[in-house]
Amino acid sequence: MTVLFLMIFQVVIIALAAPFFDGIARVLRARLQARKGPPDFFQTYRDIIKLYKRGRTAPKCAHWFFTYAPYFLYATGAAMLAAMPITYAGYESVGYSDIFVLVYLAALLKFVFGVASIDSGNPFAAVGGSREQMIGVFVEPVLIISLLVVMLLAGTSNLIDIKNMMYAGEIGYFMPAFAVASISFLWAMYVESGRNPYDLAEAEQELQEGLLGEYSGSDFGVAQAALMLKQFAMIGLFITIFEPFNLTMHPILSLILFLIKAGLFYVGAVFIDNFGARYKLLGGFKTNATFALGVSVVALVLYIVGA
């Protein structure tokens, strides 16, 4: 019961705090781009509230799927966050907090996103949707192999157990396979969070607003918030598995610490996504993905040879 309460608690807090970090990222980005930008860190809240107040429009050809997809996306993002043992790592083990649950939720989110964009009937959204799936083809092997190494090392796929083993020093960066897997996972995490140069969801010029092209008003606001949750979930996964510093098991304190760490990643990514052009899927993207796949395979080989 306590665990269930803590799960809901952490999702609500992170969902409420996420736009704040987005606001910081936007201010920072504006400074880097020599423009004025939002007046404070709360602009994303105002945007979402404003969007939520607006009406919705949907293409005539769209089905129920298109209409409910933003809420579904949001729920999936929230479910991912709930599976993260941020506040309840010190309590009894729950089966829900599992790597496989997270991987499938991430795949579900991608699927819903893609289908909703194709359902919108907008050919650009359809192209964007199919590309988003292509990204999955490139990223998921890297993600799975990296996580596989971790699961093999820990002997379990339960995140709470993995986290506790990490804190107990049973697995960690002293294992080369673990260290190398963390590198390839970091890449996969960055791509999955949908930032430039791997960003397509918002490739507004090339794909004319891409996936979200037909969404507007409250639907759009919810979809935006869902994508933000997804980014925090991906960062959270990295922090849960690969972040070695155990300072506290106290639910509230660890949640605050998590927010600070995740926020640092979220805002720090501006230094990557702000510079340079987007990769083309079969150009720079493919090259990078191949390299990351190579790194993850190295981690697997290291595990097999027992290093």
Add this chain to the structure above:
Amino acid sequence: MKGDKFINKLKEKITVKDVSRMPEEQITITVDRADLPEAVRMLYYDMGGWLSTMVPNDERAINGNYVLYYAISMEGGKMTPEDELPPEDKCWITVKAYIPAHDPTYPSVTCKVPAAVWYEREAYDMFGLVAVGLPDPRRLMLSDDWPDGLYPLRKDAMEYNYRPDPVDHADEPDYDFMHPEGSGTLDIPLGPLHITSDEPGHFRLYCDGDTIIDADYRLFYQHRGMEKLAENRMSYDQMAFLAERVCGICGYAHATACIEAAERAIDMEIPRRAQAIRIINQEIERLHSHMLNIGLACEVTGNINAFMHIFRIREYSMELAQLVSGGRKTYGNVVVGGMRRDISAKETKRGLELLDIMETQIKEVWEAVMEDDSQVSRWKGVGILDRQVARDFSAVGPNIRGSGFKRDTRYDHPYDFHDAIDFKVIVEDGGDVFARETVRYGELLQTISIIRQCFELMPSGSIVINHSKRIIPNAFALANNEAPRGENIHWIQHGNAHKVNRWRCRAATYNNWPSLRYQFRGNTIADAALIVCSMDPCYSCTDRTTLIDVKTGKSKILSHDELKRYAQTLKNHPMKNM
């Protein structure tokens, strides 16, 4: 005399009825309409001409005929570096042909010179002159439900307050897009409301997977009727203001070209100081336009950071414009015979400071962009403009200079103060987006140097002549200038009572659009917007001509429906070789 050798060569094959010169380097030859295609072809391909403009004109009140003027810029084919005429031979030859009013047809030149295709389609829309054998006789400018038999630029066309009855949505004819026939192609409509340009233009991309195999486009959604407006109502001083509003970016180039055409037609020489100030204003326009385009080419690929920094620098060029002309964008300082506004020594000093700031910062930003491999790789090899296509369609500006042609009207036909100025024509060989943007960067530096030279060599004296010359009715001339996007040509025929009889404004982009289709082929959808952007299209420039805009709102809605319908059905086409 200049151009004689071309005319003699022409006379070997066809009868040249008449030769006239006004001004000296603009030669008009009259041929029979049956000889028209061959005459244009010989000048274009055999003697190294480029189609500058084609002017259909209604001269029934003067000589009882319609008249076609094909203005060809003789400068050499330029396919190789040697293939260029010496400066003393460069001139314009205008081929003139009379079309009798009772039989408004002529053999199509497009079959022999593809560059004429848009001009001949426009001639039908505006004057009802039918080019027999024209491969693509669809409407170009007027909306598809325009009433038959109504030709807006004919002198007796219509009452100004005449408004044809609106056609019901359901009855409005569809525009017939050119489909590549083949199975499994996917139609992707881009526009008419287009995020990259925020201007109306409808593109159809035919894709196989991600690759564009062909494209077609429909422009002219925004009809303004400028040419007709000027013809009957405006004095020359008003026309300069109207011409400046042809375009939202390079309007000044239109204003000067328009006024210089009027001046050349009566051989009016303006003071050197006024010439220098005109050049300064034009070059400032190039500064901000090129920075806009390089910035957009970054933004279209997602590099918002570079875009914002280039726009920060662009702000200095706007300040410079405000300093020397009083306006940030619309300068409004050209009049027949000179300028309305002089430049003071204080302004010159501050102007030179701004130029220094811009020069350093542009170099810095460009260096940073070039160091970014992801950006450069998005530009390289994309949207290649083939050299033969460029030659066939008379492309202009950075678009053609990126394909290795040394074609710049400031260099080929120097005007105003350019004879006193030293500058280099920037040419790149790649033909891709990267080459075009590199050309623009090189031109930015050249432009800064040109403005600096103008400030330093500024002749003293008056900036406007006293009007002693009278307008000569029916005298005509064309004027050229190198707008940021390429060569602008304005053609003016004077009328009575200090009003213009015919004003033909040909914006740079008009010559670049027809070849865009070939630039699309083989690229991916992700690059489509980038290719359009690198051409630096100017929708409003090409939208200037048509008369009444009662249809505008309506046809937009229709296209929107059309767009949705295509979005739903991913059509397969029957097999046919492409």
